[in-house]
Amino acid sequence: MTARTTHLDAGVRSAMQALSAAAKKGFGDPALAELVQVRASQLNHCAFCLDMHLAIARKNGVSERRLDLLNAWEEAGDVYDERERAALALTEAVTGLTEGFVPDEVYANAAKHFTDAELAHLVAVVAVINSWNRLMVSRRIPPGSTEW
Numbered sequence: 001m002t003a004r005t006t007h008l009d010a011g012v013r014s015a016m017q018a019l020s021a022a023a024k025k026g027f028g029d030p031a032l033a034e035l036v037q038v039r040a041s042q043l044n045h046c047a048f049c050l051d052m053h054l055a056i057a058r059k060n061g062v063s064e065r066r067l068d069l070l071n072a073w074e075e076a077g078d079v080y081d082e083r084e085r086a087a088l089a090l091t092e093a094v095t096g097l098t099e100g101f102v103p104d105e106v107y108a109n110a111a112k113h114f115t116d117a118e119l120a121h122l123v124a125v126v127a128v129i130n131s132w133n134r135l136m137v138s139r140r141i142p143p144g145s146t147e148w
Contacts, residue, residue, distance in 0.1 A: 004138075004139050004140055005139060006139055006141060006145075006147045006148060008135065008139075008148055013148075016128070016131065016132065016135070019124075019128050020125075020128045020129075020132070022124075023121050023124035023125045023127075023128050024121075024125055026117065026118075026120075026121035026124070027118060027121035027122055027124075027125055028118065028121075029118075030060045031057065031060045031061055031062050032083075032084060032087055033125050034053050034056050034057035034060055034062060035057065035062060035066070035070060035084065035087070035088070036087055036088065036091045036122070036125055036126060036129070037049065037053040037125065037129040038050060038053045038054055038057060038067065038070055039070055039071075039073070039088055039091050039092070039095075040091050040094075040095045040126055040129045040130055041053060041129060041133055042070065042071055043092065043095045043096070044095065044130065044133035044134070044137060045137065046132070046133035046136050046137050047142065047143045048136040048137075048141045048142065048143050048144075048145060048148070049129065049132055049133055049136055050143070051143035051144055052143075053129075054067060065079065066079055066080070070088075073085065073088050082113060083113040083114075086109045086110040086112065086114070087110065087113070087114075087122060089106050089109065089110070090102065090106055090107065090110040090122065090123070090126070091126050093106045093107075094123060094126040094127065094130070095126065095130055110122070136148065
């Protein structure tokens, strides 16, 4: 078995939780925030965060169909509206950063659907979930774990 720690400093956990709450509150769309967090967690293969955010998405009224098709959102027809598609494209660009930056066209498209404040909070939501994903995946925290 690979050596790892399940320990997460209480101060770090508290700061991350506060940052996450602030980003989501400022974004103002709980259902879309959860879709974004689920999509980033899919890309990062974070079972812990997927388990958590799928449950929260359901509580926020996101349908099973929309959750089931999220991994193939680009091919899902009208299941996601243009605003959601812009948010998901930005999520993938921020999560991957394969070119070292978010492509201008992805950012410009998102800017058509979100105010500057919403866009700043959306980027923050994506950045925070990516940090959570890394904290959980790097320590191999399993879904449903209470020891993190």
